[in-house]
Amino acid sequence: MQGRRASLRAHLFDRIRTAALDELRRTGAAALSLREVARAAGISPSGLYRYVDGRDGLLELLISDGFEAFGRAIEEAVDAAGDDVLARLEAVALSYRRWALDNPEQFGLILGTPVPGFQARADGPTTESVRRFAEPMIRAVADASAAGRSASSGEEAVATDDLFPFGPEPDALPASLHSVLARGWARIHGLVSLETFGHLVWSGADVDALLRAEVRSILAELGHQDVEPATRISL
Amino acid sequence: MQGRRASLRAHLFDRIRTAALDELRRTGAAALSLREVARAAGISPSGLYRYVDGRDGLLELLISDGFEAFGRAIEEAVDAAGDDVLARLEAVALSYRRWALDNPEQFGLILGTPVPGFQARADGPTTESVRRFAEPMIRAVADASAAGRSASSGEEAVATDDLFPFGPEPDALPASLHSVLARGWARIHGLVSLETFGHLVWSGADVDALLRAEVRSILAELGHQDVEPATRISL
DNA sequence: CCTTTGTGTGAACATTGTTCGCTTTTCTGT
DNA sequence: ACAGAAAAGCGAACAATGTTCACACAAAGG
Numbered sequence: 001m002q003g004r005r006a007s008l009r010a011h012l013f014d015r016i017r018t019a020a021l022d023e024l025r026r027t028g029a030a031a032l033s034l035r036e037v038a039r040a041a042g043i044s045p046s047g048l049y050r051y052v053d054g055r056d057g058l059l060e061l062l063i064s065d066g067f068e069a070f071g072r073a074i075e076e077a078v079d080a081a082g083d084d085v086l087a088r089l090e091a092v093a094l095s096y097r098r099w100a101l102d103n104p105e106q107f108g109l110i111l112g113t114p115v116p117g118f119q120a121r122a123d124g125p126t127t128e129s130v131r132r133f134a135e136p137m138i139r140a141v142a143d144a145s146a147a148g149r150s151a152s153s154g155e156e157a158v159a160t161d162d163l164f165p166f167g168p169e170p171d172a173l174p175a176s177l178h179s180v181l182a183r184g185w186a187r188i189h190g191l192v193s194l195e196t197f198g199h200l201v202w203s204g205a206d207v208d209a210l211l212r213a214e215v216r217s218i219l220a221e222l223g224h225q226d227v228e229p230a231t232r233i234s235l
Numbered sequence: 236m237q238g239r240r241a242s243l244r245a246h247l248f249d250r251i252r253t254a255a256l257d258e259l260r261r262t263g264a265a266a267l268s269l270r271e272v273a274r275a276a277g278i279s280p281s282g283l284y285r286y287v288d289g290r291d292g293l294l295e296l297l298i299s300d301g302f303e304a305f306g307r308a309i310e311e312a313v314d315a316a317g318d319d320v321l322a323r324l325e326a327v328a329l330s331y332r333r334w335a336l337d338n339p340e341q342f343g344l345i346l347g348t349p350v351p352g353f354q355a356r357a358d359g360p361t362t363e364s365v366r367r368f369a370e371p372m373i374r375a376v377a378d379a380s381a382a383g384r385s386a387s388s389g390e391e392a393v394a395t396d397d398l399f400p401f402g403p404e405p406d407a408l409p410a411s412l413h414s415v416l417a418r419g420w421a422r423i424h425g426l427v428s429l430e431t432f433g434h435l436v437w438s439g440a441d442v443d444a445l446l447r448a449e450v451r452s453i454l455a456e457l458g459h460q461d462v463e464p465a466t467r468i469s470l
Numbered sequence: 471c472c473t474t475t476g477t478g479t480g481a482a483c484a485t486t487g488t489t490c491g492c493t494t495t496t497c498t499g500t
Numbered sequence: 501a502c503a504g505a506a507a508a509g510c511g512a513a514c515a516a517t518g519t520t521c522a523c524a525c526a527a528a529g530g
Binding site for chain 3: 238239240243268269270280281284289290
């Protein structure tokens with residue numbers, strides 16, 4: 001290890017990380033107390049400023065970690081789903097829901113109401129984490145789009161590897177995919193966020209089933225005729 | 236007027252209301268300061284407790300008012316849209332978006348991340364406001380469902396008036412409508428909340444157009460064959 | 471070895487939400 | 501009409517928060 005100082009510092013930074021995450025899980029983002037985090041990490045409140053730029057810095061850390069963990073969860077689920085396009089999209093939707101329900105405070109922090117004083121800086125670690133978060137979703141949708149295209153019109157499928165690397169600049173991704181990606185993500189996110197925040201209890205709905213229906217609907221509209229029948233809403 | 240005291244009280248309560256709303260608009264819900272509201276209303280912080288039960292009471296008031304205003308905006312838009320089912324559903328979606336973009340802090344407060352300490356009491360004014368908020372949406376979806384049903388299968392349409400009054404108990408609404416209502420709401424809410432919270436800027440999407448596409452997709456799945464062609468995603 | 475750099479502390483300050491005793495104003499019942 | 505009750509509003513107080521700053525101490529490097 002490069003110096004005793006660096007090692008101690010890394011250790012303490014990890015303690016701060018986990019302490020902050022614990023606090024977030026317990027009390028939520030809006031009520032997150034810097035002093036409480038310091039107490040749990042065994043450090044004085046002012047000492048925390050050597051590691052993190054005040055309360056906003058703490059939130060930035062949590063947001064970045066949240067996106068990272070969320071993306072990893074989705075990636076693992078879609079990797080475990082095999083090669084079938086439908087199965088992979090379903091894995092995205094269902095793992096999206098499960099992570100949100102299992103980590104409601106983190107979910108609310110990264111994708112819910114923005115915290116008032118805080119604005120993510122473009123040079124911060126957040127942007128890179130968002131990229132990692134979005135990647136598995138984009139890949140799944142792009143694959144589905146390509147497969148549907150070739151299935152319905154016999155056109156040549158675009159190699160999805162050509163879509164990467166994509167970045168903050170929207171031109172790295174074909175403009176034609178933007179709308180389908182936004183709609184697909186929004187359908188999943190709408191159901192999940194409403195459920196996670198408690199606005200869907202009246203319906204008594206089986207949200208997993210609704211998500212599966214949405215995934216099939218997306219695929220149908222992308223030209224996968226084989227999954228169409230399941231799309232029809234049963235009354 | 237029934238007593239000078241009651242009149243003064245009503246007046247001051249209104250000042251508190253608008254002061255709280257101003258504060259909310261300016262700083263957001265998480266940073267809403269009771270003392271600042273008191274200052275703007277021209278009252279001492281402790282005096283505020285005669286009107287509102289602390290900070291949570293202030294939030295409850297704002298949440299209730301928010302749902303009410305949101306519902307009214309949607310209702311007016313759908314009333315102005317005429318009798319066409321498609322036009323009415325589009326009005327719901329587009330007015331949903333407009334209100335959220337025009338009142339992002341209120342939107343975040345009532346439908347975003349729940350505020351930590353706060354839990355709406357069932358006997359509070361919030362539940363009634365939520366009812367008023369949901370009513371126009373439910374009506375529009377129920378109408379669309381009924382029309383689609385008769386158009387596709389020739390079955391008799393259920394009079395939508397039979398669906399009301401509905402309440403917190405889910406049995407007042409036919410169970411078959413729950414899923415389509417949840418999916419329809421979630422599609423609109425997903426797009427709008429993502430855009431309002433700033434997570435859709437990368438796409439450069441025309442969200443109004445996406446919303447229209449979603450509305451048509453819902454109608455198509457409800458059996459309106461006439462709007463189906465517009466549903467296909469253009470690549 | 472001595473200087474420079476970094477690390478952590480404790481005291482301080484302004485601000486927050488909330489409670490409590492007190493005064494003043496309004497209502498009410500006889 | 502007037503005494504007693506009820507309500508309204510205020511100011512002081514308390515605990516807790518985020519942030520800053522001067523200072524003490526440990527490590528690193530010439």
